[in-house]
Amino acid sequence: MKQQYAGTHRAQAWARAAALVTVGAVGAMPVAHAEIELGNGISISGFLDMSYSSFSPDGGSSTESIGIDQFETTFKYAGSSGVSAQVDIEYGEGFDGSDDETFVEQAFVTKAFTEQFSVKVGRFLSYSGWETEEPTGLFQFSGTGYAKYFYGFYQNGVSAYYDGGSFAAMGSVVTSAFNPLDRNSTDGVDDEMGYEFGLALMPVEGLTAKAFYIVDQDTDTDIINFWTAYSVSGFTFAGEYNVVEYGTSSAVVDGEGDGYLLMANYATGPFGITLRYHDFEIESATGVTVDDGSAITLSPSYKIGDNLLLVTEYRMDESDTNGDSDSFAIEALFTF
Template sequence: MNKLLKTTLAVLLLATTALQAQIEINDNISVTGFVDMSVSKTDSEMTRSTSNSAAVNNAADADGSSGNLDQAEIDFILNFDKISGQVDLNYLGANDGEGKIGEFDLEQAFIRYDLGDGGDVEAGKFLSYMGFETFEPTGLYQYSYAYDIRNAIPGHHSGVRYNYNDDFLSLGLSLLDSVYRPDGGIQDSGHGVEAKIAIKPIEGLTIFLGFAQDSQDGAAEDSDLINFWTSYETGNITWALELNEYDFGAMNSGSQFLVMANLGLTDRTGLTFRVSEDAQDFKGGDTATKFTVSPNFSVNDNLGFLFELSQTDYGSEGTVTSAAFETIFTF
């Protein structure tokens, strides 16, 4: 991205942050976004070894502390009656695992056509249906994600999809270039598909079942993911359960679960408890069981803080303990 565009986006981000509210540019375009900052400290009792898996060695190398502008995002919301869309520009101040440090990136860009009666069609680059925990930090109940060995939940990908939503039922079917590769390129040998069904049988209860399959650019075996989660909100408590089964080929399969409870202590304070596990089901595979507690506080509708303390148990390999303080500003 050229310097002029980077500077323009940075100025726009600062301007929208100062206003502390969603900006309506005109009747058809509005802007929203967030700024996410954190400080963290990690203590690993594990030792790097050539006999360890990459996941275990990464955990062994996790010792240290950091303070980051983790992420800043500007989302342009487009609305032209039956045609709508969204363009998200994302700045990553910390490493996202793909080497995108300190640069703006086109996170997603799609258009949507309203078919009426609850149906619509989307085309472009958009976020996966899968996963209870949201992709963006603004929707998380805590600082970290649940699973420390394998990130089986997809992020953004390119394609076309059909959605149906009403008060009881939500359906979705996506035809994708790839489930796990968001580069937007069209590969003759690569394709993916996602499908979901979600129901809300009673007030506060959501039950979700999703399936994703990726051809892995013509590899001998497809990548398969089954994602089930349910959440129930009653009074000031939100409960959640998630189960994942993934099979990405030889020596790359396993299961995951999380159980979470979020308690609203007051109108502005809450407390989250989470237990999660990531278990590879092949011989010599790793298991990581994670325990998380996270109190949080909101100053107002735009500014919030949270603290997290987590410990991940890798069995005989040892444990990793981390603490983090996070600030999120939304507009």
């Protein structure tokens, strides 16, 4: 996993990747996944993410980083009677924050009861959030950094999905909305459940709107996440709004926060460019700002081949709690 400028990580899940496809985001990350067939219903795909980045805080010393950020391999199995399975093996930053780890990021089994309705069980990524968790679904190099406050994360549990064509509904019951290592032990501590509910509307071609409500009883946290996107003639426009309330068991006792982003992307041939603005603030019950930030991000990209994308990014951050900074990055993203 790659550490973002503003402190959180980005990701992939079939639901979020599907969301980008739904809105026709051909200019987001125009690299192909080969889905290499190994036989007997088994296929493999993945990506290698490498980057150079520099970070320059106002009044401080600049830092640089270069190397492999993440390598991931996805194994899929298509069985009989609507049963399938997926396992994602990742090399990168582990769930516990340690570097250079190899671990199981996702592992779940899906049963499709009809063409519209399916249920999956295991470890999977939350449906919520406009920005994907993996670099293969981002329109730029960095995530906003506010996903840890407003998105669900990898989760253990069961999830149902209904695809009605112009609309979709989804819901999950999980051990924790934010902690993939939570197994919900019944020892009286941290043994409450988490819940996620979502609704998606696709009324016309190129337009998608999704709303999510997340409840995490372990941390007394309630989140509303809403985003909408429209793609037409090489352009993709997106907007997102988030609001969170924390209870007495959370790190921000009885606190609250909100955040939003606005994004525009244009792609033509091998070229693409993204402009994004985001802003967020988290406050304690006494009105003290715990974390905040806003940034303007400009990110041109160039498709070198069907499986290789070069992304550059310049980003200007402002924050009362973390200070102001400028950053620059060059990313090479190879998919197979």
